[in-house]
């Protein structure tokens with residue numbers, strides 16, 4: 001549709017340019033969709049973390065304990081930078097990098113251990 005409209009407006013000599021613009025518009029729409037997906041996942045993650053914290057706080061843990069643990073986990077990857085760098089999981093059989101969250105090598109099928117509850121986040 002976008003290609004038709006822009007081609008009509010710009011004339012037939014510009015049809016190639018219009019097709020390129022349509023491709024760019026499609027890529028932009030795909031990117032927007034991924035951003036929305038990330039936002040939905042982030043919203044879900046925030047709810048899960050807040051629910052977990054409310055349960056832990058009711059069980060007697062303090063905010064100070066939470067802050068200490070956050071700092072320790074942040075520093076565990078070698079850099080206290082507010083990020084977690086996860087190590088790539090490699091297949092013990094074929095040394096392929098294993099896709100996060102499936103628990104087995106996608107190349108040779110070797111099981112690589114339990115799937116983390118945080119896999120794919």
Ligand SMILES: [Zn+2]
Nearest residue numbers: 091094105108
């Ligand atoms: Zn493998």
